[in-house]
Amino acid sequence: MLSRVAESLYWMSRYLERAEHTARVIRVQLNLMLERETEDDDRHWKRMLKSLAVEMTDVKEGEAHAVANSLIHSTASRSSIISCIMAARENSRQVREQISSEMWEQLNRMFIEVKRADANEVSDVDDFLQAIKEGTHLFQGITDSTMTHGEGWQFIQAGRSLERAAALSTLLGVHFREFYGTDAEPEPLEWMGLLRSCTAFEAYCKAYTADLRPDRIAEFLMLSPSFPHSIRFSADALETALKQVGAEVSSRRSARVERIAGRMQATLAFGQIDEIMSGGLHAYLETVLRQCSQAHSALYQTYITYPIEAALQAS
Amino acid sequence: MAGTVTQSALPAPFQDYGLDEAYDEMVAPDGTPRPHYEHLYQALRELPASEFRRRQQISDLSFLHQGITFTVYGRTEGTERIFPNDLLPRIITNEEWSHIEKGLAQRITALNLFLKDLYHEGRILNDGVVPRELVYSCKHFRRQMRGLYVRKDAYVTVAGTDLIRTPSGEFVVLEDNLRVPSGVSYMLVSRQVMKRIFPDLFRQCGVQGIEHYSQALLATLRALAPQGCAEPTIVLLTPGVYNSAYFEHAFLARQMGIELVEGRDLVAHDNFIYMRTTEGLRRVDVIYRRIDDDFIDPLAFRQDSSLGAPGLFNAYRAGNVSLANALGTGVADDKAVYAYVPAIIKYYLNEDPVLNNVETFQMSDAAERNRVLDHLEQYVVKAVGESGGYGMLIGPQSTAAERDEFRRRVEADPRNYIAQPTIMLSRAPCIIDGKVQPRHVDLRPYILFGEKITVVPGGLTRVALKKGSLVVNSSQGGGSKDTWVLH
Known part of the structure; x- marks a missing residue:
């Protein structure tokens, strides 16, 4: 597979995951606003922006809401949902011949929808966000059932897993910093919001009942081996995808990137929540984030931007 | 276009279908439908207008969702546009087609001999058949190609020749496209759509298939593989996603199952060309290039090109990689050289041209x-x-x-x-605003020249959608329609 193609598939997938994550987080936030004290609005919006890792150096008092709003349909912001969909579509356009026609058509349809929504001002934000979620889910289903589960598909999996692991780490970090170990005990509403932002509320209740306890929430969202929106699950998926890519390309050069993904997976697989909580949750999440970025760079150096001399020697 | 417009006595929905001096593809001068249009004519009479609108919508949506677009240069917004596809097929009889096919094969054979001669001995110039200064002053003459051996002497591998039909009904050649002709994907896609929209009509008429184009193109490219290369790696080189024909490049690469590469994917080393893959570098043997000569290698041609691959030309000269089409073929489709094509055919083949020039x-x-x-x-x-x-x-x-x-x-x-x-192009029926109206059309068949010559039966019929207009180019408000060659 062409390096450029692998790169485009990887980013297409990351951008779609980002769009879906952003849509979900905003949707939960809008829902929570209905039940909160209005004077705290600004604080909540700011926290949400932070949890999405959106730069907000110049947000003035009382304007956080507007900034969050622009996260939906401002083409000026690169983190906005519409920008992510456009970037995903642009990446897939570059590799049209590599993905199935059905995938392209679905992504193109989403693009046409968000562009139309942008033109007419979204009348019902909730519907719009729901449509983004459903659109990306549909795209994922189409991808799984119409594309060969070969190298290209594995790069798509790698992109999504890496993006998800990083996004979850950021989201958890921001929430726990604000609500855990401080004097002000947060309302159960905030913990529910966190779980909902990861589509984890129902799954959590099945595992631990509706008794919302921070350490259990952390354990579930970080270490659950079977829940798709946990960091552990994403790390597993990332490792599997990279191993499969390595097997496909039969190149010794793949060892490094597999080692990095394997180490990240192992850290989570053998992690104990009580140790993590006592040893410092934030330091732990920082490590996960650092490993994500290492995996990303290693993937680039191995498959995409390798020096020509090295490749000539190897062949 | 002032002309004698006879008020047609045709029944609904042909009230607006007045004849004029141009040749009409569907209706004979006496107002009756031509025999090969009979089925379509009847279908049009029976279908209610609402049904046309419905089918047009299906067709439009199918083009929109597949993202079949082209780019219009020189405008800032809305550069990516849907290619308008008219619903009604343009129909050609088997007899007419045999004549066209024979003429096109003759033409490409002569033009390839001409190009080989130009870049080697130059006999035709020495004999004074084509003026030397005309060739050397041509913008697309490439002196770098002098004495370079082109695999199988196949200079023009893929050609798209524009034919028009004069008021007498004769097909004549308007121009040759011998560099990087485009449009073949529209021909293939609009056929797929048409089969969905008019399945019954399609069967009744008995239409020759065109779906084997991609296999024929692949076989043609495979034949160009450098000596001793049994299983060549073939790639399609595109300028990238912002090129007006990008959809087509991706489409053809997918249909043939070959890699779609950009200049930045290619690396020259020691006079061989490699592409950068996740497995490391992989050698490339045949390049179906859809980049103009000028941009293909900044070391040999335009230095400011970032689309090509530096070093490609040297690998080509060394015979380690084949290009389709060869470089420098533009000299033969120069519109001033075009006037000499009948003489060129006579000179090399000692035959009279089957298809005349304008x-x-x-x-x-x-x-x-x-x-x-x-x-x-x-x-x-x-x-x-x-x-x-x-x-x-x-x-x-x-x-x-x-x-x-x-x-x-x-x-x-x-x-x-x-x-x-100014030649009145022939007219064919189109659906405009829910009514059947005549519009001027041309025809671009695609010719493949490799081990043998292949002309898929049909081509791209381009339509000047503006009433009375004679310009069919997509960049100037033209559309396309499917072309049915009957058995």
């Missing part, structure tokens, strides 16, 4: 130039090295200011222009 006047000839400039409103004037309907004046439809502008341009650089009498 009469062409060289603006570099003082007598011809003066005659044309005196009656500019009667002629079509074209820049010789341009394509896509850019750089062109249609006399009868021009304003006095436009004519003055062109007169200045022609006088400043006569070699760069030719003129042709």
